[in-house]
Amino acid sequence: QLQLVESGGGLVQSGGSLRLSCATSGFRLDHWTMAWFRRAPGKEREGISCVDSDGSTHYSDSVKGRFAISRDQNMVYLEMSSLKPEDTGVYYCAADPTDEGGLGLYAYEYWGQGTQVTVSS
16 A cells, blocks of 8 residues: 655754655655645645656745755655744645646645644744
């Protein structure tokens, strides 16, 4: 079965860094679009980064220049730097088998359970 399991979340202070990992199984992600979303308290789920099958990456304005998505075999990573309190939220790994890509929710069929990131001031 297809699975996506996020890890690496935790509590960090403002300005710090975290590396989130998404461990995948049951599929080959090389030809899929993989993405990271997040949901801050009281806010809608937001697409923040994705990497397409051709390796093209995309970032939301809110994280551009601070976050970096990458893939390695069956792992997807999100390197987060210069973290801000507004980055606090639950971070989700998502997969799009159609490789449509983008940061919209509609493209993604499969989701992980999420990992909590809390940035203190």
